[in-house]
Amino acid sequence: MRVLLIDDEKELVSTLSERLDLRGIDNDWATSGEAGLELIKRETYDWVVVDLKMPGLGGFETIRAIKREQPRANIILLTGHSGPDNLEQALDMGADQYLVKPVEIETLLSLMQQDTTEVKP
Amino acid sequence: MNLGRDCSATGRELDFVGRVTASATHEIKNELAVINEQSRLVLEFLEMAASGKEISLERLHGLISRVVARVGQADAVVKRLNVFAHSTELERTACEAVSLLELMVQMFGRMAGLKRVSLELSQEHPAAVELTATPLQYEQVLWSCMSAALAAAQPSSILRLHLERDDEILRLSLKGEMTGPPQAPPAELLDLLGASVLAGPGSLNLEIPLNPPPEAKEGA
Numbered sequence: 001m002r003v004l005l006i007d008d009e010k011e012l013v014s015t016l017s018e019r020l021d022l023r024g025i026d027n028d029w030a031t032s033g034e035a036g037l038e039l040i041k042r043e044t045y046d047w048v049v050v051d052l053k054m055p056g057l058g059g060f061e062t063i064r065a066i067k068r069e070q071p072r073a074n075i076i077l078l079t080g081h082s083g084p085d086n087l088e089q090a091l092d093m094g095a096d097q098y099l100v101k102p103v104e105i106e107t108l109l110s111l112m113q114q115d116t117t118e119v120k121p
Numbered sequence: 122m123n124l125g126r127d128c129s130a131t132g133r134e135l136d137f138v139g140r141v142t143a144s145a146t147h148e149i150k151n152e153l154a155v156i157n158e159q160s161r162l163v164l165e166f167l168e169m170a171a172s173g174k175e176i177s178l179e180r181l182h183g184l185i186s187r188v189v190a191r192v193g194q195a196d197a198v199v200k201r202l203n204v205f206a207h208s209t210e211l212e213r214t215a216c217e218a219v220s221l222l223e224l225m226v227q228m229f230g231r232m233a234g235l236k237r238v239s240l241e242l243s244q245e246h247p248a249a250v251e252l253t254a255t256p257l258q259y260e261q262v263l264w265s266c267m268s269a270a271l272a273a274a275q276p277s278s279i280l281r282l283h284l285e286r287d288d289e290i291l292r293l294s295l296k297g298e299m300t301g302p303p304q305a306p307p308a309e310l311l312d313l314l315g316a317s318v319l320a321g322p323g324s325l326n327l328e329i330p331l332n333p334p335p336e337a338k339e340g341a
Contacts, residue, residue, distance in 0.1 A: 009151060011187060015158040022165055053147070055237045056276070080150040101150060102157035 001112060002044065003027040006036035006062060007051035007078065016049075019105055033057030033065070040069045047112050049099075052079040052090075060093050067094040076111060078103065133310065137261045138209065144231050145202040152195035159188045201228055208256035215251040216259055218291055218329075222246075222284055225263040233267075238274050238297075240267075243283040250286050253332050258313045262327070263293070265306035266318065270295040270325050273303040286331075293327040 052059035315333030
């Protein structure tokens with residue numbers, strides 16, 4: 001399993017990456033939607049975790065662009081606050097899951113271990 | 122709001138307080154999310170150490186130092202939110218314009234950051250200026266001016282704010298690279314302070330009389 005983490009908060013995304021490393025999960029991270037898309041164009045990921053509120057390319061725009069580049073990538077939207085509007089919009093944009101910060105890594109891993117291949121085109 | 126003198130609040134005031142509070146709590150939540158990740162990583166390192174694996178003390182020290190720093194940042198946001206919350210209780214009297222401007226600039230920083238715009242408040246300003254207004258009215262006008270300037274600002278640019286006193290007038294200018302003239306805040310909001318705004322290419326200039334005329338009434 002290969003994971004890409006995108007969040008403008010460098011300390012959060014780098015620490016989450018280190019915790020995934022400890023669990024033997026291959027991952028990369030980026031601190032902007034634009035930087036994440038650069039990686040998406042070069043590498044293939046099974047899961048992409050995207051923050052909703054980012055300067056520049058925001059979460060929704062990033063998800064839309066990821067779907068264009070890698071339609072088979074599974075996407076988890078991260079947000080500071082839960083909200084049905086955000087959830088609905090995220091799912092409409094192509095996100096597969098939705099997590100509210102702070103992230104419980106076991107919850108994140110459990111989502112990633114779900115087999116979503118059946119629902120992918 | 123304003124419970125010490127009047128329990129009523131206008132929809133505009135509620136909207137403003139809601140926006141500021143939502144932004145500040147988002148900042149706090151962000152700090153807590155970072156603290157959560159870093160402290161959990163510390164725990165994982167300690168569990169590794171307890172099971173006999175070698176861990177880097179330097180890395181552990183670095184992580185804990187960052188947790189301490191982020192707690193400090195979260196505390197600063199909470200303090201600002203607390204000052205802001207208490208400012209809604211104060212009556213229309215002499216409010217201190219400089220410190221409230223500094224507060225609003227700090228609280229607006231996250232909004233500006235989402236557009237990668239930096240706010241720079243000139244340090245060449247009066248030490249303190251007393252303005253006849255409720256702090257909430259003054260804060261609303263400042264927030265509204267910053268929002269207007271930000272909406273017009275080029276992404277990844279700098280918005281420079283300069284405050285000066287000219288006799289009985291307080292002048293705040295907001296200048297930067299803008300796509301067009303900023304939209305002036307609503308007249309009914311400016312009227313609360315007897316204030317006026319002149320918006321031009323790349324700038325918004327706010328003028329507030331220190332002692333507004335009688336027609337500039339609270340809740341007008």
